[in-house]
Amino acid sequence: MPGARTSAEAAASMADIAGEGPLYVWDQKRRPTINDVARLAEVSKKTVSRVINQSPLVNDETRQKIAKVIADIGYEPDPQARGLASQRSFLLGVVYDNPNGQYIVNIQNGILEACRKSGFELVVHPCARNSPQFLKEVRQFVERQKLDGVILLPPVSEDEALAAMLTEVGCRFVRIACVPLDMAAHLVVYEDYKGAAEVADHLVQLGHRRIGFVAGPAHYRSAHERRRGFADGLARHGLGLTPELCVEGAYTFESGQACAEKLLSLETPPTAIFASNDEMAAGIYRVAFQHGISIPGQLTVVGFDDSPLASRTCPAMTTVRLPATQMGQMAAEKLIKRIEQPDAKLLETVVQPHLVIRESSGTIR
Amino acid sequence: MPGARTSAEAAASMADIAGEGPLYVWDQKRRPTINDVARLAEVSKKTVSRVINQSPLVNDETRQKIAKVIADIGYEPDPQARGLASQRSFLLGVVYDNPNGQYIVNIQNGILEACRKSGFELVVHPCARNSPQFLKEVRQFVERQKLDGVILLPPVSEDEALAAMLTEVGCRFVRIACVPLDMAAHLVVYEDYKGAAEVADHLVQLGHRRIGFVAGPAHYRSAHERRRGFADGLARHGLGLTPELCVEGAYTFESGQACAEKLLSLETPPTAIFASNDEMAAGIYRVAFQHGISIPGQLTVVGFDDSPLASRTCPAMTTVRLPATQMGQMAAEKLIKRIEQPDAKLLETVVQPHLVIRESSGTIR
DNA sequence: CTGAAAGCGCTTACAG
DNA sequence: CTGAAAGCGCTTACAG
Structure with a gap:
């Protein structure tokens, strides 16, 4: 021409x-x-x-x-032309299966914050881990777009087969996870364990001794960490998780309601319940409301995540805050560093949750 | 080589x-x-x-x-090679400034549903409409990536300067909006007006006559449509919006609280309040809770959006549901059709909201 | 420190 | 209906 x-x-x-x-x-x-x-x-x-x-x-x-x-x-x-010539794309991907919208958007915003400084753009990719096509489908996504790197959000970040596939096709990734699943360079770790231990301290300090626990689904690492942190926290005060007071939910509102029904219909119900996420804690609120049990007068409730829900319930919910935006940004910065300086030594990135005390915490005289 | x-x-x-x-x-x-x-x-x-x-x-x-x-x-x-040769990218963008995470993710999921069928990928781009760099920044995003098309979410979808800029640079777009801002081919319209009118019917049927209204911020089209629909709905029953009972919020929880304080401290407070979104309605819940006013016994509260919040409050909140996922999918399908069949005649796409009646609706004897 | 050539994997414009 | 050539806007590998 x-x-x-x-x-x-x-x-x-x-x-x-x-x-x-x-x-x-x-x-x-x-x-x-x-x-x-x-x-x-x-x-x-x-x-x-x-x-x-x-x-x-x-x-x-x-x-x-x-x-x-x-x-x-x-x-x-032109990123297309640069990419075609150099076998890359200047595109980052985020792969997630978490249903919590605000959490996704917050992490996304953090990632984009890091992208903005470095000229990357972000392609979003929700996935269905239970689909038989799951791995093939993510692989196609990554290969077709020649993604320079991918950020994996929990819980799909815990999938070892996914990590293995990405390694095999040569796609760099950073996982956001609540336990060190991988090399330090591949990880942003948020310490659910510590957050849950703080909840134990808090409840014991308020005077509670008969404490209920609503666990998350057993196949989630976060569920495991939160339980372990809470149990160890209680143990530091000479207390333990009473089997009778432990029930397992599914991180959903409905499962929180079901667990609350069980715990509150016990002959001697707990004076406080720690739910492994805010959704389930909201389910407890609902059941307490239906049964005329006042929070925090008769029942203390603590959640986990500090989702928007937690600050809007009546009474406002005590919970553990995870700095999602910051986690997204740190993960993206780490990934970009891996892309641009492949030889740089990268240290462990650890994020601390912290307890946010609100109105749902009541004392036992 | x-x-x-x-x-x-x-x-x-x-x-x-x-x-x-x-x-x-x-x-x-x-x-x-x-x-x-x-x-x-x-x-x-x-x-x-x-x-x-x-x-x-x-x-x-x-x-x-x-x-x-x-x-x-x-x-x-290889989309990169195809794109370089044909001046496109097989990439769609979504531009938004809405702070509601679940809403964004739902729309995003709908868009991705449509993308999956057609081989497009989605690049996300939050923006700050009040930034002086706003237009230039979105323009760079669109031009650098040679986006095949962009979906604009409210309220930034209402920005005429943005639409003009996209037209100028030759980037196709579809706007999701609550009023017909544009040609039918460029729009997915959700009829806030009708949703709000339904709320008026509902409240009147419950027997309410002294009805409070918390408006959204005046510069949002949705705020205007919801007010207009509500006022017209009341008018059909021979009622009207009492100026004393109308206050303007900012679509935030805090502004909802402030508006509730005003309305509930009136000599004769309203027996029902319609808030223009769920966030503000949750603020009303908070104030009612603090003042010991029971919902729905003493006060009926209705929100708008059917955010996750609405179904988790105690009592569960009556609200208007917007099918966000469906809207995202329809917008993406429309955009893809415009890209792949530039000459196709595209009709108006209209989405109907509908009232979801829950526990916060009380009758007046 | 700088450049000419070839190539990335496609499509466009033209010819037949 | 099919193909040879040139080009999209860059980078790689090599040479100097």
């Missing part, structure tokens, strides 16, 4: 404004390319490429001349 | 399994390309390209031969 080239060259002209240096009058219809920059800076496009890719092998004067042209004409390298 | 080509050719060999037809043993390290398909099908790559792009100008026999090779070796066209 020599015609196009000719017209572009005709349109790209330089003019001098008195004392202001060169000003380039540009064809507004077409985005400038590396060839335009090369021509205007009077260098080869390979040298422009070196500047774009921050190669140290460029004379400082040359670099500045090129940088000026780039800034003047507003050149931005 | 003739070496690479040679090794690939060497690796690509055919073998016959008795009576099973040809089986291609493939180099697992390298994804097959259009050249591989062309060679194995003994046609030019242009003809393969025609099959990929569903051109009708291919002999049926040729098409089937090529399709078989494609299926056998698991060829998938």
